Amino acid sequence: MASWTAVKDCFEKDRQQSLYVQIDPARIVGRTLDPTPARAGVHYFRLWLADMQLSREIAWMREQIPAVHSVVQLDFGGRPGLVIPGIADASTLRAEEGATNIVSRNRLLTPTLPFHGGAVSMQAGLLALPGKDYLGGFLKTLSAFSALLAEPQLSAALALAAPLGAGIQELLSGGAGGRLHLGVIGSYAGSDLRSTYMAAIRATAGQLRPDSLWVVDDQLHVGSAKGRAPLTGFDHMLLRLELLTERDDWDQLRSIAEPYAEMLDALAEGNKARAESCLRQAIVVALKAPELTQADRRRIAEALKQRYAESQSALLLPTFSEAEGCDLGALLRAAPPAEEVAREGALSLEEALSGI
Structure with a gap:
């Protein structure tokens, strides 16, 4: 689907400006992740935006409109490589009291999806769109479509996937002038698909050591085992890939x-x-x-x-x-x-x- 290619192209262009880290399970505090790999026909998976913080160095909501997106490619309903896109407008973000950051925490990006085998590919990130009135309205419309596609009864809404993907492509590769501000991309076979945390940080390895990153209570921290603190000074997003065998919906x-x-x-x-x-x-x-x-x-x-x-x-x-x-x-x-x-x-x- 075009939305997959459009987001991937943006990710490749921006790769040098961002740091991507899969967090070592030994540096996760407050949540125990099951190390068991996904088993076809048994496991489900879903993607969460556990933590995202944006500094106000960019005039978000005025000069730039933020939008959180996700794209998952999987075998579903006998259709190999089906692409399921999603996007959410700025209503998911809020200003943190007493701070200069804009944050979003524990937002579900995908519905509960069955693992039927084969490869599963995922993209997720923060899009930065020019602060134009017509784009804000267009984004709200796409966000409303995305909410319908995120319902547990996914098969009933699959007809929305193609127009939603086309809309996301228009934001990135059309005349809208959108760009990827933060992003994560990955592809997993059955033995690789397992519960994990992934961080995307607007920094380079020279500015921030990957082995200094921790996850504490679903929030990205920096430091050591003897002392760590919430990461500040860098725009970042923390994603949690969750495997489960029991649906809750x-x-x-x-x-x-x-x-x-x-x-x-x-x-x-x-x-x-x-x-x-x-x-x-x-x-x-x-x-x-x-x-x-x-x-x-x-x-x-x-x-x-x-x-x-x-x-x-x-x-x-x-x-x-x-x-x-x-x-x-x-x-x-x-x-x-x-x-x-x-x-x-x-x-x-x-x-x-x-x-x-």
Whole structure:
């Protein structure tokens, strides 16, 4: 996609002016990172802007408009090398009280993405755009599109990826005059994709020693084991690449959550035929959902069938009530872990619907 090439070209032009450092796990304080590499069909990943600080030497918001961007390239939904862009306007930034810095902390840049194997490439950075009124309006529009593309139900919004990418390209390589102020770029195979912190600093190795950098409570510090302090004097951004096996947004996967809730309602009403239809719908959608790993497709299908059987039995007892809830996230928290379920391999549709 054009947005990938446009941002990469800007990164290459700016490489000499910025320092890129992957933080040594031994110099991370306040958070323990699992060193396990990504496993296809089991792990998800997402990218966070953990910390960003900009000095006011540049007249941000007036002469220059800041925009935080990300671009991820991965295999998704049977489409190898799919590019998912994202951009956020200055509303994500704020002036720090009692300081001269503009900061942004703990902002999620990407939705939760499944790792299906192959290479995963990522770009993230801060774009500096000329402070023109029309650009501010254009950027807000792109930011609104990006927010829709960042939803957990990503497959429902993929049609926005191409126009959003074209808009980002226009900011960088069209007549807008945008440039990359800070940036990180990387490509990872399965054995290389793991939880880590990456820093981009507007400095050179001669100005700042890479081995003096630390991460303390998701903030970039400089110093030694005996003494360190938050990094100041250099514009910088700190990214956190997070690997996980448990989603925390199940109830936002509406194509599965809604028929699941309808299944429970139908059982409560004594409508077994409708309940079975909703159960089948939820299972079929789950098995086809590109947002899910192979392990989670099996986990959700089996958990739905088990809950159906338990709820149907509960209807025969006086203790059955709506208080049992229809929280899809709670249902998965009680399921076997993904690593264990992955050993059973892919679940066929015939197997998933058997017994219903």
